[in-house]
Amino acid sequence: MNFAFNEEQKSLGETVDRLLEDHAALRAPDLSAEANGPAWDALAELGLFAMMVPEDQGGAGLTAVDLALSVEAMGSALGPIAALDALAVTDLLVRHGTPAQQADLLPRIATGELRVAVAVTEQGCDEAPEGVGTTVTGNRLSGTKVLVREAAAAHLFAVVAQSGTGAAIYLVPADAAGVTVRAHEDIDPTCALGEVTFDNVELGAEALVGAANPARAVTRLFDGGAALSACLQVGIAARMLATAVEYARTRVQFGQAIGAFQAIKHRCADMAVAVEAARSATYYGVWAFAEDAPDRARAVSMAKAYAGEVAKHVCNETIQVHGGMGFTWELGLHRYLRRAKVIEHAFGSTLWHNERIVVETLRMDEACSGDKLAAA
Amino acid sequence: MDFNYSPSENEFRMELRNWLAGALPQGWGETVFEPEDEHERAMFRLDWERKLYAGGWSGINWPKEYGGRGATLIERGIFAEEMARTQAPEGINIIGHNLAGTTILACGTEAQKKRFLPPIISSDEVWCQGFSEPNAGSDLASVRTRAELVGDKFIVNGQKIWTSYAQYAQWCFALVRTDPDVPKHKGLSFLLIDMSSPGITIRPLRQISGESEFNETFFDNVEVPAENIVGGINEGWKIAMTTLAYERGPEDALGRQVRFKQELDKLVTTLCQTMQGSRAAIDNPAIRQRLARAITEIEIVRLNALRSFSVYLDGGDRGADASMTKLYWSHVAQNMYELAMDALGPVAPLSGNDPSARAMGRFQLSWLQSKAFTIYSGSSEIQRNITGERVLGLPR
CATH class of the missing domain: 1.20.140.10 (Butyryl-CoA Dehydrogenase, subunit A, domain 3)
Incomplete structure (x- = not known):
């Protein structure tokens, strides 16, 4: 039992943090996606996308726990959001991919040259990935996905669709006949969100991921996206807290730094407590995900829901602490507010994860009382 | 980061689990509950603490030389999980274990450790905390209870408030003023006071729950042996901060x-x-x-x-x-x-x-x-x- 990151994990997180700190354009007030490309290339050069790829496929064989602080740094820096899709799909392929899928895709994902995007959300559907309307009939996939991150830049989509026996994941190349991408108009254009339509797209022989248990592959991908999203949310919250505290230390009104006033000081203290709580939930959720622990679903949902609420709260409070400046376009706090909103609604919203926490708690209680009966 | 437990940690858990199964009353938490009456409940909790001690499960992370088990912090975490799982009763000597004991362990003399720690672990001595006063709540450093060193004794006069479990306590640790002429943080001392000393009066206070867990405690020329100071004279604030860090x-x-x-x-x-x-x-x-x-x-x-x-x-x-x-x-x-x-x-x-x-x-x-x-x-x-x-x- 140990709840601390080791030196390698911390060092990797610091490296990613420093690297993205140099890409200041990522955090510029104007909503341009142009900074994503250079940042992506720098992350690829660092080898970030190879970290979770097994060693025999040219990677470092690390787990989500090893990358938690790095993903937190990506959240804090407003790094390219598609990096999360790449990491979640890497984990999926490592766990559930066929040898052919792994050999073909992982080395190219590792170098950053193959861009993958998760296509799960649909209009008019429940957030549960099992409830999607996109369907595979015969060998053809049809449906429309929304809120696909950096959709236009993707080479390959990991599409959740109904197979006839339940939801499953299919890999569809972006250049397949019948695939079209439309850019969304949305709150955070730096995520380059897009709608992707699959019109009777013919699936390749190696399209299905996790044939042995397609449903498990779906929840694995969804939980991976949710757990890593929680890290991004913690990164945003921690950065906003630091920004608020720095402003409270230096901004003078009534002849003193405003941080001396309890109205401000106490807000900052509450934010600090919230950020640490979100870290506890998130790090545990990422561990439960990486280990595939028996309480994985609940732990991941706790992480995503809680870190989402904290990120939202801290963004709001930080704007308030900055007064009128906080509401200006040029200060750029709106960038974090916008990004947090996109992440909040990806891989299950707070409301959805809260419901899953209750369902899982009742399920685990039943298991627990069954356990007691067996012991008696 | 690893939430898996080692074989020895799992062994610790099973040993505790087995012990708890035998130690809790038959039907505990289902048909058998704590007594409703406040005093009976306090006695029930004291009995439970003594049972924990008899089984070797009290003060588990304290050093073995003072009656503890030398358990790791991780084992303490396991202990808490198992106590939650079995709905085990609470204790009454929480202030003894968490505050008095930890403070004496961190700041006390060897003689104080040998004198006070074993009876805390065995719950033969229950403790209460004499910090707050009617005019020193959040502003704790402004306590006025006076302690004057006369010969080899402190003479204590004043009033403490919110003293939980004072009615069950054999001992009290108190923050008292030993020098009124220096800045308020610098004239305080940390004393260990025998609650059976002449001159101590306890008056229960009724809480919004209707219970009377806490009290007013009055000190009227109470004599405290000079060796019952933790830390030096006028070094009480630093000791109190240690207590609060544990609290x-x-x-x-x-x-x-x-x-x-x-x-x-x-x-x-x-x-x-x-x-x-x-x-x-x-x-x-x-x-x-x-x-x-x-x-x-x-x-x-x-x-x-x-x-x-x-x-x-x-x-x-x-x-x-x-x-x-x-x-x-x-x-x-x-x-x-x-x-x-x-x-x-x-x-x-x-x-x-x-x-x-x-x-x-x-x-x-x-x-x-x-x-x-x-x-x-x-x-x-x-x-x-x-x-x-x-x-x-x-x-x-």
């Missing part, structure tokens, strides 16, 4: 989490069994949203404590982080009890023995008791000042 720290939070987790489990069961119209309360989506949040927050109290343990095990210092620990558990526990009262629906105002009361009114009592959480051990306002100034570096 607000992760071990304390983890112990409390056990109770919150027990009550949360009970709440879930109660909501499953409480019909509201055509559905059980547990099926109300509005309740489910808040319940999810409470489940998450109570789990985070545990995770926060484990994270702090890992920091300490890596050589990190105890410090102002204790204020954040206390802020967190106190507010989320209050929220949980608010949820309990809201979710019970129209019967929420019914108490204890009313046949229509849910879960024998326990949530109502806990809800009333929870109002103290954000006040004692330093109010939330004080914890936020400490967090803002010492953790975040904001100006005073």
